[in-house]
Amino acid sequence: MVRLASFLLFTFLITTSLSAEERKPNVIFILADDQGSVDAGCYGSDDLHTPHMDSLAVNGVRFTQFYSAAPVCSPSRAGALTGRWPVRAGVPSNCSSAKGGSGALPSSEITMAEMFKAAGYTTAHIGKWHIGYTEETMPLAQGFDYSVGHMGGCIDNYSHFFxxxxxxxxxxxxxxxxxxxxGRYFPQLMADEACAFIEKNQDKPFFIYYAMNTPHYPYQGEAKWLDHFKHVKYPRNLYAAFIASQDDRIGQLLAKLDKLDLRNDTIIVYQSDNGYSTEVRAHNGGGNSGPYRGAKFSMFEGGIRLPGIISWPGHLPEGEVRGQIAHACDWLPTLAELTGVELPQTHLDGRSQVDVIQDAEAKSPHADHPLHWQVGNGKNAAWAVRDGNWKLVANTRDTEESGNNAQVKLFLANIAEDPGETTNLVDQHPKIVARLTKLHRQEFGD
Known part of the structure; x- marks a missing residue:
């Protein structure tokens, strides 16, 4: 009997060990809303409180040339979730914030949630959606087993009204x-929902799309943070309080993973969807693009060059920085490679960044694969192309707080030499303009 009991115990331990090794890592994709290019301590801001966001960089890899898929909400989300340029994914501009309204990520598109669900993951959408407001295009129809949040572009954080x-x-x-x-504070509602989902699904792989509505207007930071930043100049004080309230909830999420001993079993991706807002509803500013020109809605760097971090302690490098170009569309193939799940059988514009994440000297997957952006359709659509160090933008605006809001028809810059896009080189380099324009037309047509 003793020998039998020992054999059974040995078999149980071996089986448990194998199942632990075979289990795929969890994935949490955190998407901030309208967070500026340098608006975290790890990106250089010394007037904000972001210890938990910064901890992701301490325990992971931070990109300094990370680009969102668009300078505005819906296209940016569509690109990140599908690994395809937003125009190709059927979301060239913002979707409706009214139930039954027009514009949506087509149900034929394959989302990150559908990719993970096919591999046996339990999937959750928590927070903002804004890429479809019909039964056929809301989260449950796009690969999510569970969904809680708002379907439109923004809500009041206490009444949940648009x-x-x-x-x-x-x-x-x-x-x-x-x-x-x-009256339930929406950032806290999100954190509570995410922590409950993690607790419930801790014994199987899960994927959470944690799409925050912060620091998107209305700026509604908690009282303690409004008091903390009361001496900061308006409107930075309101923005800073909201960012700090956001960071607290990220801390709660990380604390739950630590409590359940899941931190080393969970890949966390963090990015902003576009640059900070200078809309009147956002008090005409508050965020910071740092050395970059432009903000939300702009194809200049400040609209699309943003925080981008990946963390998986014990499996990926920690506390390291990568200067190679990366893009939101890259997350889907990157996460597929890291988790060992099958890629969707469709054309992807993103490229896996695993080699770059693992090795600071690795060649960027975009060295031979130019980046493209477009918002809208037709000849007046705003667009941009980046190929190597050269970037050409068309039909865009400088939307910075103190910038000139006049439309810029065509602007060429060498980003390595002029990351602030201060000097237009269109006249000096007509051949480069022609080549980049041709690349754009080959991708999207006229």
């Missing part, structure tokens, strides 16, 4: 059904 235009309308949904959580 106030941008009338009539005012409530926008909070759980698994496709409208729910009311009167």
């Amino acid at each position: 106030y941008w235009n009338g009539p005012n309308r409530h926008d909070l949904w759980r698994n496709g059904k409208e729910v009311h959580e009167d």
